[in-house]
Amino acid sequence: MIRNFKLQICPLTETSFIDKPRCHRVCRRSFDFHNSFQVCIRVLTMASIASNGEHKATKPPPTPSPLRNSKFFQSNMRILVTGGAGFIGSHLVDKLMENEKNEVIVADNYFTGSKDNLRKWIGHPRFELIRHDITEPLLIEVDQIYHLACPASPIFYKHNPVKTIKTNVIGTLNMLGLAKRVGARILLTSTSEVYGDPLVHPQPESYWGNVNPIGVRSCYDEGKRVAETLMFDYHRQHGIEIRIARIFNTYGPRMNIDDGRVVSNFIAQALRDEPLTVQAPGTQTRSFCYVSDMVDGLIRLMEGENTGPINIGNPGEFTMIELAETVKELINPKIEIKMVENTPDDPRQRKPDITNAKKMLGWEPKIKLRDGLPLMEADFRLRLGVAKKL
Ligand SMILES: NC(=O)c1ccc[n+]([C@@H]2O[C@H](COP(=O)([O-])OP(=O)(O)OC[C@H]3O[C@@H](n4cnc5c(N)ncnc54)[C@H](O)[C@@H]3O)[C@@H](O)[C@H]2O)c1
Numbered sequence: 003m004i005r006n007f008k009l010q011i012c013p014l015t016e017t018s019f020i021d022k023p024r025c026h027r028v029c030r031r032s033f034d035f036h037n038s039f040q041v042c043i044r045v046l047t048m049a050s051i052a053s054n055g056e057h058k059a060t061k062p063p064p065t066p067s068p069l070r071n072s073k074f075f076q077s078n079m080r081i082l083v084t085g086g087a088g089f090i091g092s093h094l095v096d097k098l099m100e101n102e103k104n105e106v107i108v109a110d111n112y113f114t115g116s117k118d119n120l121r122k123w124i125g126h127p128r129f130e131l132i133r134h135d136i137t138e139p140l141l142i143e144v145d146q147i148y149h150l151a152c153p154a155s156p157i158f159y160k161h162n163p164v165k166t167i168k169t170n171v172i173g174t175l176n177m178l179g180l181a182k183r184v185g186a187r188i189l190l191t192s193t194s195e196v197y198g199d200p201l202v203h204p205q206p207e208s209y210w211g212n213v214n215p216i217g218v219r220s221c222y223d224e225g226k227r228v229a230e231t232l233m234f235d236y237h238r239q240h241g242i243e244i245r246i247a248r249i250f251n252t253y254g255p256r257m258n259i260d261d262g263r264v265v266s267n268f269i270a271q272a273l274r275d276e277p278l279t280v281q282a283p284g285t286q287t288r289s290f291c292y293v294s295d296m297v298d299g300l301i302r303l304m305e306g307e308n309t310g311p312i313n314i315g316n317p318g319e320f321t322m323i324e325l326a327e328t329v330k331e332l333i334n335p336k337i338e339i340k341m342v343e344n345t346p347d348d349p350r351q352r353k354p355d356i357t358n359a360k361k362m363l364g365w366e367p368k369i370k371l372r373d374g375l376p377l378m379e380a381d382f383r384l385r386l387g388v389a390k391k392l
């Protein structure tokens with residue numbers, strides 16, 4: 003769609019000279035490229051989104067600070083990762099740090115995350131770690147924001163539901179305010195939980211969901227729905243460049259051992275010789291995405307031209323009984339599987355329709371559950387000090 007444009011100058015500023023540093027900063031083409039008055043991919047993108055009529059922004063995106071625009075325009079891309087000390091966040095940081103043109107700043111309050119997840123970067127000249135709660139404003143200068151901060155495991159997000167809502171609503175407002183002030187692009191990690199207990203299966207992004215607004219999970223799923231609304235309102239009203247990923251259940255090394263989510267629970271239980279606790283009825287389904295696939299999808303979304311929301315997840319769908327049997331077979335065939343009571347409003351089925359991710363991001367997951375589980379097992383064995391029996 004975007005590549006059909008054949009404009010020779012920037013359609014918003016009418017001159018590529020004024021916008022040159024910003025184009026360089028975002029599309030990362032050489033300075034000479036912009037000097038040659040060729041078209042700026044990023045500005046075209048804004049024009050194309052607007053001309054499609056959908057999610058129309060009433061303003062061009064805010065300009066970055068004069069410093070980023072002039073003196074430092076050829077400096078590294080500064081990227082903020084909120085929640086970067088958590089499970090997905092720390093893997094994202096690893097990937098972003100591989101690019102020597104990136105400086106990464108993590109802001110985290112360590113509620114569910116840990117410095118340990120980032121220990122290899124602490125002290126690195128391109129890395130900075132800030133203990134910060136995003137329900138308070140954050141005044142820094144950045145070019146991109148990956149906004150992940152929020153407890154994700156149901157037992158943690160239900161622990162202090164009011165705080166979970168504040169994190170999703172006030173926290174997202176603060177990050178959007180930051181994006182507005184510094185002209186940064188912002189990506190929100192939303193969730194498949196915005197579909198609630200879905201009546202459409204698999205779930206496409208066009209499905210509006212079936213969410214209980216007053217249930218015990220609402221602090222999280224309604225919180226994320228408001229966060230998505232705020233993202234689009236800032237986009238339409240203030241021209242902020244937004245990206246929204248709807249993440250489906252993700253697993254992998256570095257999940258908290260006692261995180262409470264199903265894959266980490268089952269692997270820890272199998273290694274501790276404890277029964278695998280399947281919550282009734284056990285026929286409820288989930289689709290599990292390995293974390294490296296997830297990080298790849300998030301970066302493609304940030305760097306691409308689509309606002310989203312876009313589902314990012316692995317469409318391989320399993321009942322919880324099937325998952326328990328797979329963990330038992332792969333890790334500890336002697337273990338018992340025990341049926342236990344469930345919690346309210348547990349979604350009965352969940353599977354992403356990833357047509358848009360394939361089409362718009364050229365993304366699809368590579369790692370199957372049976373290949374990902376042993377990678378996570380190895381990490382859990384190391385952390386629990388349980389050697390593999392020969
Ligand atoms: N892992 C999944 O299956 C999954 C699925 C859907 C969506 N998501 C979303 O992805 C993001 C990351 O999830 P995760 O699995 O890595 O979870 P996680 O709990 O491991 O990481 C969340 C991080 O956010 C931090 N945090 C929480 N509240 C904060 C606050 N108020 N201020 C600053 N930091 C705060 C935590 O300390 C932690 O480091 C979350 O936004 C979550 O909603 C995850």
Ligand SMILES: O=c1ccn([C@@H]2O[C@H](COP(=O)(O)OP(=O)(O)O[C@H]3OC[C@@H](O)[C@H](O)[C@H]3O)[C@@H](O)[C@H]2O)c(=O)[nH]1
Nearest residue numbers: 154155156193195262263264267279280281286322348
């Ligand atoms: O020990 C357990 C834990 C969980 N389960 C079941 O496993 C399924 C998945 O539960 P999890 O707690 O792992 O995660 P959920 O799918 O309910 O929510 C997740 O989905 C989307 C994300 O936004 C969040 O990371 C997380 O809330 C549920 O049906 C639950 O009842 C078990 O059978 N046994």
